Amino acid sequence: MASPSSTVVLSRHELDAVLFDLDGVVTRTARVHAAAWKRLFDAYLEERAKRTEGRFQPFTEEDYRRFVDGRPRLEGIRCFLESRGLSVPEGTPEDGPEAETVHGFGVRKNAYFQEALKRQGVEVYPPAVRLLEQVRAAGFRTAVVTSSRNGEAVLRAAGLEHLFDARVDGVEAGRLELPGKPAPDTFLEGARRLGVVPERAAVLEDARSGVQAGRRGGFGCVIGVRRSGAEGALVKAGADVEVAELSSVAVEADMETRPMREVPLALERREEWLRRMTGRVAVFLDYDGTLTPIVPNPEDARLGDSMRATLDELARCIPVAIVSGRDLPMLKEFVRLQGVYFAGSHGFDIEGPGEHRFQHEEGRALLPELDAAERELKAVLAGIPGAGVERKRFSVAVHWRHVEDARLPEVEQAVAAVQARHPKLSRSGGKKVFELRPNIDWHKGRAVDWLLKALGLEGEGVLPVFVGDDLTDEDAFRTLKGRGLGLVVRGDEERPTAADYALRDVEEVRRFLGLLIAHVRGATR
Numbered sequence: 142m143a144s145p146s147s148t149v150v151l152s153r154h155e156l157d158a159v160l161f162d163l164d165g166v167v168t169r170t171a172r173v174h175a176a177a178w179k180r181l182f183d184a185y186l187e188e189r190a191k192r193t194e195g196r197f198q199p200f201t202e203e204d205y206r207r208f209v210d211g212r213p214r215l216e217g218i219r220c221f222l223e224s225r226g227l228s229v230p231e232g233t234p235e236d237g238p239e240a241e242t243v244h245g246f247g248v249r250k251n252a253y254f255q256e257a258l259k260r261q262g263v264e265v266y267p268p269a270v271r272l273l274e275q276v277r278a279a280g281f282r283t284a285v286v287t288s289s290r291n292g293e294a295v296l297r298a299a300g301l302e303h304l305f306d307a308r309v310d311g312v313e314a315g316r317l318e319l320p321g322k323p324a325p326d327t328f329l330e331g332a333r334r335l336g337v338v339p340e341r342a343a344v345l346e347d348a349r350s351g352v353q354a355g356r357r358g359g360f361g362c363v364i365g366v367r368r369s370g371a372e373g374a375l376v377k378a379g380a381d382v383e384v385a386e387l388s389s390v391a392v393e394a395d396m397e398t399r400p401m402r403e404v405p406l407a408l409e410r411r412e413e414w415l416r417r418m419t420g421r422v423a424v425f426l427d428y429d430g431t432l433t434p435i436v437p438n439p440e441d442a443r444l445g446d447s448m449r450a451t452l453d454e455l456a457r458c459i460p461v462a463i464v465s466g467r468d469l470p471m472l473k474e475f476v477r478l479q480g481v482y483f484a485g486s487h488g489f490d491i492e493g494p495g496e497h498r499f500q501h502e503e504g505r506a507l508l509p510e511l512d513a514a515e516r517e518l519k520a521v522l523a524g525i526p527g528a529g530v531e532r533k534r535f536s537v538a539v540h541w542r543h544v545e546d547a548r549l550p551e552v553e554q555a556v557a558a559v560q561a562r563h564p565k566l567s568r569s570g571g572k573k574v575f576e577l578r579p580n581i582d583w584h585k586g587r588a589v590d591w592l593l594k595a596l597g598l599e600g601e602g603v604l605p606v607f608v609g610d611d612l613t614d615e616d617a618f619r620t621l622k623g624r625g626l627g628l629v630v631r632g633d634e635e636r637p638t639a640a641d642y643a644l645r646d647v648e649e650v651r652r653f654l655g656l657l658i659a660h661v662r663g664a665t666r
C-alpha cells in the first residue's frame with residue numbers, strides 16, 4: 142500500500158534483488174548535478190533575457206526535480222527548455238561546449254559536473270553503503286541503474302563498484318538504445334542482468350522520474366528516498382513508501398535459503414537422507430528441467446524412455462505425482478503413464494488415477510481474465526520476433542528464449558502492462574519465461590499438500606519428497622521444509638534455494654529415483 146511511512150523491510154522471503162539509483166540515493170552527487178544544471182541554465186537564461194529584453198527567471202530546485210532529475214542528460218535539457226516554452230537546435234554529438242544546441246548544452250553541463258567532481262570528490266550516503274552491505278550479506282543481488290553517463294566514474298571514485306552485481310548506466314542505455322526514466326526499460330534491463338523478475342526486486346529512487354519508472358516496470362517494491370521536495374511527493378509519483386533516510390530500511394534475511402553451490406549433492410549423501418526414510422515415502426516431481434532437459438522449444442521436451450520406465454517402476458512402489466507449470470492435458474500426453482498423479486498449471490488443475498480430480502475454484506472464476514490476458518499478449522507480442530505465448534488452462538506463459546536481447550525490455554513491459562490491467566492475475570518467472578496466473582495464494586507447495594491429504598498421507602510416518610529445478614519449485618521446497626525433502630536440479634544455475642539437497646542434472650534425477658526404488662523394495666521385502 143502506498144504511504145509516506147518512515148520504515149520499510151526488505152525481506153528475502155519476498156524479494157531477490159535490490160536496484161539502486163546512484164546520484165541522490167547512494168552518492169551525494171545529485172546536488173553536484175543540480176549545481177551544474179543551474180550554472181548552465183542560469184547563464185543561458187540570463188543571456189537570453191538580455192538579448193530578447195525579457196525577464197530573467199533563474200533555474201529553480203523545483204525545475205531540477207520536475208524536468209531534469211533522473212532523466213538522461215539530453216532528455217533533461219529538452220524537457221526543461223520546453224517547460225519554459227524555449228527550444229534550441231538539436232545539434233550533433235560532435236558539438237563543442239560553446240554550441241547553443243541540445244548536444245552543446247549537454248557537453249557544457251557535463252564539463253561543469255566533472256569540474257565540480259574533481260574539486261570536491263564523490264561523497265557517499267553512509268546509510269546507503271550500510272544498506273548495500275546488509276542486503277548483500279542477506280543474499281540479495283544488487284544493481285545500480287542510473288541515467289548518468291558518468292555512472293562508472295562516480296562509482297569508481299566512491300570505491301563502491303564491488304557492491305554491485307550489475308550496472309546499467311547512461312552509456313549502456315545509449316548502446317542498447319533504451320529509453321531513459323521515467324520509462325522502465327533501464328530498470329528492467331538491470332533486473333534481467335541479475336536474473337530476477339521485476340516482482341521479486343525492489344527499486345530505490347530519489348527522483349520522481351525514477352519512481353515512475355519503477356512503478357511502470359511492475360517492480361515488487363518501489364522505495365522513494367526523499368532528499369528534497371515535499372513530503373509525500375514520491376508516493377504521489379508512485380512509490381510504495383517514502384523514507385527520509387536509508388537507515389529506515391531494514392533487511393530481513395531468509396534463513397531457509399542458501400546459495401545453490403552450498404547445497405550438498407544428494408548422490409554423495411545418500412546415507413543421510415535414506416536414514417529419514419523410515420516410513421512411507423511419496424514423490425512429487427516437476428517436469429521441465431527435472432524429468433526432461435530444458436530444450437529450445439517447449440513442444441520438444443519429450444520424456445525419455447528410460448525416465449518413463451523408471452517412473453513407471455517407482456509408481457508401482459509408492460505414490461508418484463508430477464507437479465508442473467504445464468497444461469494438464471499436455472503433461473499427461475507427454476508422460477503417458479497410468480498410476481501417476483498429475484498437477485498442471487502450477488497445481489491449479491489436478492488429476493489422478495481413480496476419483497482424484499481438483500480444479501481450483503477461485504482460479505476457475507478467473508478464466509475470463511486469463512482469456513483476456515492471453516488475447517492482449519498475443520496481440521502485442523505478435524510484432525516481436527521470437528516471443529511465444531503458451532496458454533495453459535490456469536496460466537499464460539510468455540517465452541522469451543528466442544527474443545533478441547535488444548527487444549527483451551519490450552516483452553517485459555508488455556507483460557507488466559497486461560498484468561497491470563488485470564490485477565487479479567500475478568506475474569511470476571522461470572527459465573526464460575514470464576507467466577501470468579491467478580493472484581491467489583496457491584502454488585506447487587499447496588498442490589502437494591492437497592495431494593497428500595487426498596491420498597491419506599498427511600502427518601507423521603510419511604516423508605514427502607519434491608524434486609524440481611525452477612523458481613516455482615521453491616514454493617514446494619519451502620512448504621516441505623523440515624517435514625519432507627527438497628531436491629533441486631541445479632544445472633549451471635547459481636541462485637539461492639530452499640532445497641535440502643542438489644542433483645546435477647536430469648540423469649542424476651533418474652539415478653536418485655532408482656535409489657528410491659531400491660530402498661523401497663528393500664524396505665518392503
Ligand SMILES: O=P(O)(O)OC[C@H]1O[C@H](O[C@H]2O[C@H](CO)[C@@H](O)[C@H](O)[C@H]2O)[C@H](O)[C@@H](O)[C@@H]1O
Pocket residue numbers: 427428429430434435436437438439440442464465466467468531533538540542571572573574611613
Ligand atoms: O513446472 P515445470 O514442469 O518445470 O514447467 C515450467 C515451464 O516449463 C516449460 O518451459 C520451460 O521448458 C521449455 C522446454 O524445455 C523451455 O523451452 C522454456 O524456455 C522453459 O521455460 C513450459 O513450456 C511452461 O509452460 C512451464 O510453465
